[in-house]
Amino acid sequence: MTYDYDLFVIGGGSGGVRAARVAAGDAGAKVALAEEDRYGGTCVIRGCVPKKLMVFASGYSETVPAAAAYGWDAQIGGFDWPKFRGKLHGELDRLEGVYRKLLANSGVTTYDARATVKDAHTVTLSTGQDITAKTILLATGGRPVVPDVPGADHAITSNDVFHLDALPRKMLIVGGGYIACEFAGVMNGLGVDTHLWYRGAQVLRGFDEEARSLIVEGMAARGVNVVTGLNVAAIAKDGGGLIVTGTDGEDQAFDTVMFATGRRPNTDGMGLDAAGVDLGPKGQVAVSELSQSSVPSIYAIGDVTDRVNLTPVAIREGMAFVETVFKDTPTPVDHDLIPTAVFTQPEFGTVGLSEEDAARQEPIEVYATSFRPMNVSFIDGAHKVLMKLIVSQKTRVVLGCHIVGDGAGEMIQLAGIAVKMGATKEDFDRVCAVHPTAAEELVTMKTPVRTT
Secondary structure (H helix, E strand, O other), X not given: OOOOXXXXXXXXXXXXXXXXXXXXXXXXXXXXXXXXXXXXXXXXXXXXXXXXXXXHHHHHHHHHHHHHHOOOOXXXXXXXXXXXXXXXXXHHHHHHHHXXXXXXXXXXXXXXXXXXXXXXXXXXXXXXXXXXXXXXXXXXXXXXXXXXXXXXXXXXXXXXXXXXXXXXOEEEEEOOXXXXXXXXXXXXXXXXXXXXXXXXXXXXXXXXXXXXHHHHHHHHHHOOEEEEOOOEEEEEEEOOEEEEEEOOOOEEEEOEEEEOOOEEEOOOOOOHHHHOOOEOOOOOEOOOOOOEXXXXXXXXXXXXXXXOOOHHHHXXXXXXXXXXXXXXXXXXXXXXXXXXXXXXXXXXXXXXXXXXXXXXXXXEEEEEEEEOOHHHOOOOOOOOEEEEEEEEOOOOEEEEEEEEXXXXXXXXXXXXXXXXXXXXXXXXXXXOOOOOOOHHHHHOOOOOOEEO
């Protein structure tokens, strides 16, 4: 059978774009891609990139007081949100143009339209056009979930925060994951009276307990009002603001409420059920280790599969898909020991097992130290760094590495190489320290603080 294309990609995010342009440019396939919104996807347009730029902007509120402590005659005025927002949107426009150019230069045909799956080899565009392809790749990502509470439509999500007309004076962020905690730090740093409510006992569930406790301590020290064991029961308009009723029955007034209560794969209305594609309980596309769905000609990568929802993972899955389908080299993606950073304030970098997960798996030794870093020697306040290694008693292999403090994301990228290679505690010990740095503690901790 003759098809219009060898590959049709649905979704113009990081994973979909990488798969499309490599399949076309390197493998010589005839490729098309459809995107209903903006090219770049969640990461570039409404996630990692704009968020990190906001993290940078918010960090300057601490810079001037720090400079003054070091002897500079420094002052800072108010934050100009419209000016920043204009620059932010300009940068996102530039990056979207880069993505479009990469596709065009690779020979990928693009459709600015919504695409749904008609059958195993056919997609239907919102223009009404049917297009056939030998292989279909789903790379539609995910979207924020808004809880079903009265007045939830008065709230925003992380998708909307970059488009605010003005910064609120007082803001409630609902959720306890990394998105909620990151934006709590950002808004606080920009001068917003920031409150975070989380229904559970502690935020950042699933991460190392000692690390997340230190992060919350640092957030509170910087001015974020973190309340656990509390959720939103209802939201009501009150003039230009909002009245939020908590599950404790109390009412509080806020200018803005943002839900950061999880994400869901974008598969609604895609026609996948009718096409025979198996979906999981969250709506995620069920795939094999080679990213193949229950329909052999349909594959899926990235957040729509709900495996490891990180941009670099989606890109790797896209590359592996091309190797598997177009280069005849079946290539599963290794989802173990993926380093990641959480851009809270303080910052968090982590790879491998938490102390709690490791202890459930086998006997371990814990090497950890927490201290005030050298760069805040002259500065008042609770600024602490955590360096932590989890080590197998039996093999001496480092099972996990956790860093809290400035530059944690940069440090964990490099530490992740050693952990991925299976380095032992003695391998770390053989490395000469770089002094004076915070990271030198990773190679100078000689005695475990706990053995379990």
